[in-house]
Each structure stands twice: as C-alpha cells, then as structure tokens.
Amino acid sequence: MSNQSLGRDEIVSFLTSHLVGPHLGNLESIEHKPSRYYTAGVLFPRDLTEADGDIPDDASGEVEEDDPIPMSGQRQPSCLGLTFSTSSSSVKCVVSAAMYKESNKSWIRQPFEDETINLSRTNDKVQIFQNKALLHSRWRNESNGRTTVTVAIVNEIPKSDEFDPDSECLFQVQFSCTPIDGTFTPYDDRIDYFKSDEEHELDFQYRNEKTYAVGHGCAAHWDLKDFRVQTVSTKSIPTHEVPIILPAEFKDGFTDVYKLAHSTQDEISFLYEL
Numbered sequence: 001m002s003n004q005s006l007g008r009d010e011i012v013s014f015l016t017s018h019l020v021g022p023h024l025g026n027l028e029s030i031e032h033k034p035s036r037y038y039t040a041g042v043l044f045p046r047d048l049t050e051a052d053g054d055i056p057d058d059a060s061g062e063v064e065e066d067d068p069i070p071m072s073g074q075r076q077p078s079c080l081g082l083t084f085s086t087s088s089s090s091v092k093c094v095v096s097a098a099m100y101k102e103s104n105k106s107w108i109r110q111p112f113e114d115e116t117i118n119l120s121r122t123n124d125k126v127q128i129f130q131n132k133a134l135l136h137s138r139w140r141n142e143s144n145g146r147t148t149v150t151v152a153i154v155n156e157i158p159k160s161d162e163f164d165p166d167s168e169c170l171f172q173v174q175f176s177c178t179p180i181d182g183t184f185t186p187y188d189d190r191i192d193y194f195k196s197d198e199e200h201e202l203d204f205q206y207r208n209e210k211t212y213a214v215g216h217g218c219a220a221h222w223d224l225k226d227f228r229v230q231t232v233s234t235k236s237i238p239t240h241e242v243p244i245i246l247p248a249e250f251k252d253g254f255t256d257v258y259k260l261a262h263s264t265q266d267e268i269s270f271l272y273e274l
Helices: 004-021 069-073 197-207 257-261 271-272
Strands: 081-084 090-103 106-111 117-119 125-128 133-141 148-153 171-179 214-216 219-225 228-235
Touching: 069 081, 069 133, 069 148, 069 271, 081 228, 117 133, 117 271, 148 171, 148 271, 219 271
Parallel strands: none
Antiparallel strands: 081 148, 081 214, 090 106, 090 117, 090 171, 125 133, 133 148, 171 228, 214 219, 219 228
C-alpha cells in the first residue's frame, strides 16, 4: 500500500470517527453534547408534521400510507434505508445503533447489542433496540419477475414537548442486508420508457457498472465478490476510489490537431490501437 493510500485512509477514518462516531471508543465519555459532535448517521424522533422526501414507488405509482422513507428527507431525519432488487423471498438484516446518557456533566455512550432480523413479506416490520426503533420493509413485485425491497430503520421514540436531541436521538445507526434464499440483482428505479436520451446514453456508457442498491438518507455500499454482491449496507460517509488517469503517450507531433488533420492513414494508424 502506497503512502498516499495510507494518508487517504487516515483522513477518511478521522472524518468518519468525528462526523459519525464514536471517536473515543465503544463506551466513550464525551464532555460536550453528542449532537454537537456527530452530524451523520443520526435519527431524530419521529415528527409526523414533516414528510418531504423521495419515495421509491412501483410501476403503478401507489404509495403506502405508512411508508417511512419520506422521513429520510427531512431536515432532521427520522429514518434511513435502502432499496434493492433480489430474487430472495427473505433477507437477513444486521442492525446497530447507540444512544447517549448524561452523567456527571458528561455524555456516556450506551450501544445497543447488534440485532439480526430476518425480514419477509409475512414478517415485514419488527421492533428493535428495546422498542426504540422499528425495522420496516416494503416488498413489491416487478414485471421482470424480480422483487424490489425497501428496508428502513425508523426512530420510534416519541418527540417530547421539550425536545432534547441528545437523549432522544439514535446515533451511529447502520444496517446491512443479505438475501437468504436468492441473490441480489441489478437495481434500476426508472422505467425505460420514461428515460431521457441522456439517461439512455449514460446507461450505455456505464452498462458494465451495475447499481445494486440506492440509499435513503444515506449511501448504499456493496462489494463484488466472484461477480456477485453478497451484502448491501448503509454508509453515512460514502467513499469511492477514483483510479488515476494518465494521458496516453503519443509520438512527437501527434498531439497537434493540424498535423493529425493532414497526416496519412498510415502515419496515424497506431492511434487506432490506443
């Protein structure tokens, strides 16, 4: 690993620990309120007076009344989630989060035990984190025989009149999903008929770069292994490695447009191999 890669990884780790947390360990004690430390991966108490966000609809355009995804687009989001396509009839979700409690002018981190939940059409909603949150899923059949699934975590703590974000919020919220009896399939949230010419061009240009999930209030992350995606997960601080782009080496004079225009085919035949 190069020194540049090490330095980059240290920066990403520093930003993640200070924006998401915890930056002082699993049972950290911090002097200031956690809402002043951490600004990502936080779920606020549910407020039904706000609901502005993108809802992943099926082709019929129907929207479920209890769909929590709009709450991921609030100024103080109460929900984060993932939408993906799968051939599986059930998915295994591993969820984690923490809360903070004030003690002697310090705030002590109190992590919940990680929970593993199997979701399906018949078990689409499960209370988690000692009934302080809800793991919600929505299953939709697509015309291509696949199933589109939206999984979300919702903060179920009632919002008090004297709202205290430091004792009512969930921090470091994240989860992952793994199909139990099937596989992930590439996800496309736009019907081909409604795509613009530019979208069709981008689809062709990136036809080998498949999308396997989209995030709501977070980024979606997955790793390809043996040309398959085994798990998709939420990521509050998304990262992506952009390969170094080096210019091709040309023979002397062949970067001059005028010379290219007046050269014979034999003289520039080597360019066809680049």
